[in-house]
Amino acid sequence: AQSVTQLGSHVSVSEGALVLLRCNYSSSVPPYLFWYVQYPNQGLQLLLKYTTGATLVKGINGFEAEFKKSETSFHLTKPSAHMSDAAEYFCAVRGPRSGAGSYQLTFGKGTKLSVIP
Amino acid sequence: EAQVTQNPRYLITVTGKKLTVTCSQNMNHEYMSWYRQDPGLGLRQIYYSMNVEVTDKGDVPEGYKVSRKEKRNFPLILESPSPNQTSLYFCASTARGQGTGATEAFFGQGTRLTVV
Numbered sequence A: 001a002q003s004v005t006q007l008g009s010h011v012s013v014s015e016g017a018l019v020l021l022r023c024n025y026s027s028s029v030p031p032y033l034f035w036y037v038q039y040p041n042q043g044l045q046l047l048l049k050y051t052t053g054a055t056l057v058k059g060i061n062g063f064e065a066e067f068k069k070s071e072t073s074f075h076l077t078k079p080s081a082h083m084s085d086a087a088e089y090f091c092a093v094r095g096p097r098s099g100a101g102s103y104q105l106t107f108g109k110g111t112k113l114s115v116i117p
Numbered sequence B: 001e002a003q004v005t006q007n008p009r010y011l012i013t014v015t016g017k018k019l020t021v022t023c024s025q026n027m028n029h030e031y032m033s034w035y036r037q038d039p040g041l042g043l044r045q046i047y048y049s050m051n052v053e054v055t056d057k058g059d060v061p062e063g064y065k066v067s068r069k070e071k072r073n074f075p076l077i078l079e080s081p082s083p084n085q086t087s088l089y090f091c092a093s094t095a096r097g098q099g100t101g102a103t104e105a106f107f108g109q110g111t112r113l114t115v116v
Helices: none
Strands: A003-007 A010-014 A019-026 A033-038 A044-050 A056-058 A064-068 A073-078 A087-094 A105-107 A111-116 B004-007 B010-013 B019-025 B031-038 B042-051 B054-057 B076-078 B087-094 B105-107 B111-115
Touching: A003 A087, A003 A105, A010 A019, A019 A033, A019 A087, A019 A111, A033 A064, A033 A073, A044 A056, A044 A064, A044 A073, A044 B105, A073 A087, A105 B042, B004 B087, B010 B019, B019 B031, B019 B087, B019 B111
Parallel strands: A010 A111, B010 B111
Antiparallel strands: A003 A019, A019 A073, A033 A044, A033 A087, A056 A064, A064 A073, A087 A105, A087 A111, B004 B019, B019 B076, B031 B042, B031 B087, B042 B054, B087 B105, B087 B111
């Protein structure tokens, strides 16, 4: 069974500071990994995903994440926080690469990012 | 515009009164699913469907039903809602992936359900 752990349910950063949101996963097979963002009163929007190939993945709004197999991590970063980045962020791992359950997403519990002016 | 549409966005109901939350996607996706989101618990899958007439339980299916009679629609049915089903619900759809690629899930705007 897969699982996702997001360290820190709430992270605060100053505007212009580095954003680092941590995600560790557990999977018995090479994973598909995703970061989603949820703005207040909205659905989830894909930020970026890792499938195969390059381990440093760039997403929308200046975010990127690095897949580190040895550390089973997929941390999300952004060099300089903007007020509009305030939202809740979810890391997710997808099911095995084939067969039943291969489309199921297992989510972490989320990290709420606050940006201080 | 590619989208997943849920209705209603907000719903307050009483215990035991049957309700249906509709979900429709216009992307011809095969896979659809329902999640509930609760504070501190993240999103948990309720039911999913691999294609028309093919549905299966997710992690928290108790108290819910689904149907998939058409590819675009995947309604969530609460036959006898209870207060512990008060939650934020999301419908999602995903295209079938090709090769080693993984397609992402597209989410609806959510339905906030309160059962009193």
